[in-house]
Amino acid sequence: MSSAIRVQGLAKRYGDVRAVDGVDLEIERGEVFALLGPNGAGKSTTVEILEGFRSRDAGEVEVLGVDPARATLDWRARLGIVAQTTREAPELTVREIVRHFAGYYPGPRDPDEVIEAVGLTGSAGTRLRRLSGGQRRRVDVALGIVGDPELLFLDEPTTGFDPEARRAFWELIRGLADGGTTILLTTHYMEEAEALADRVGVISDGRILATGTPRELGGRATAEAEVSWLDPGEGRRSLRTASPTQVVGELAERFGGEVPELTVTRPTLEDVYLRMLGERR
Numbered sequence: 001m002s003s004a005i006r007v008q009g010l011a012k013r014y015g016d017v018r019a020v021d022g023v024d025l026e027i028e029r030g031e032v033f034a035l036l037g038p039n040g041a042g043k044s045t046t047v048e049i050l051e052g053f054r055s056r057d058a059g060e061v062e063v064l065g066v067d068p069a070r071a072t073l074d075w076r077a078r079l080g081i082v083a084q085t086t087r088e089a090p091e092l093t094v095r096e097i098v099r100h101f102a103g104y105y106p107g108p109r110d111p112d113e114v115i116e117a118v119g120l121t122g123s124a125g126t127r128l129r130r131l132s133g134g135q136r137r138r139v140d141v142a143l144g145i146v147g148d149p150e151l152l153f154l155d156e157p158t159t160g161f162d163p164e165a166r167r168a169f170w171e172l173i174r175g176l177a178d179g180g181t182t183i184l185l186t187t188h189y190m191e192e193a194e195a196l197a198d199r200v201g202v203i204s205d206g207r208i209l210a211t212g213t214p215r216e217l218g219g220r221a222t223a224e225a226e227v228s229w230l231d232p233g234e235g236r237r238s239l240r241t242a243s244p245t246q247v248v249g250e251l252a253e254r255f256g257g258e259v260p261e262l263t264v265t266r267p268t269l270e271d272v273y274l275r276m277l278g279e280r281r
């Protein structure tokens with residue numbers, strides 16, 4: 001299978017600002033890829049170039065085998081885009097707007113099924129202006145997937161969701177991924193990247209600092225673990241070690257069984273992400 005997205009040496013300037021400064025990126029078909037980076041890192045600029053909404057200054061870009069700078073309607077119909085929320089058509093109901101958007105695509109999904117998939121069946125007859133922020137966001141997702149896209153762009157999809165809605169959304173995205181949809185996600189939530197992404201890329205100042213699976217990024221999988229426990233005489237103790245199993249074994253022997261308040265942790269995705277950004281500055 002060919003790549004869904006292939007980017008080489010991508011660059012874009014706004015005046016003196018190098019918003020994207022030599023990005024290389026390859027995303028396989030069927031992959032869920034999360035692009036992580038602080039505000040102003042160049043995520044939106046990169047994604048909008050891939051979507052064909054922004055021009056580039058340099059670099060090679062192929063999305064579903066097509067250069068987005070020469071986008072056609074056929075190509076566009078193969079993409080799904082969930083951008084930041086718009087507030088258009090407040091008087092339409094959920095069902096009306098999903099049906100309306102389905103009409104733009106050659107092979108749309110069943111609108112009622114899509115409404116069900118985003119958990120809005122109970123609000124299908126409700127006007128958009130009456131929905132909560134989180135419900136409105138689900139409509140955005142419904143409009144992004146109603147065309148049955150091969151490639152879905154999700155820009156900070158769960159901002160403003162409560163924890164339950166976020167979990168439900170993750171299930172929806174996993175279902176799409178299981179069905180073979182390629183997904184490029186931007187998010188500021190590390191747990192979202194960890195829950196959904198096959199691979200993540202960290203971008204800062206328009207450059208990719210690292211890519212890898214969430215488990216392995218920045219040497220996470222092989223990083224030292226921290227073993228922590230409560231020592232009755234000395235209070236909370238902790239120890240960094242490359243062999244936590246051995247340390248826990250020794251502690252268990254010392255305590256003759258249960259080690260009080262024992263925890264074993266490795267750096268979180270957020271830890272390695274923040275370290276990478278810190279080293280960059």
Ligand SMILES: Nc1ncnc2c1ncn2[C@@H]1O[C@H](COP(=O)(O)OP(=O)(O)OP(=O)(O)O)[C@@H](O)[C@H]1O
Binds near residue numbers: 039040046
């Ligand atoms: N239309 C524009 N005109 C001028 N500068 C821009 C424009 N769009 C973006 N920039 C600048 O380009 C840089 C990258 O912005 P971009 O929006 O791509 O970042 P981002 O990673 O998506 O940030 P955020 O997480 O805040 O959405 C920033 O310095 C931004 O100020």
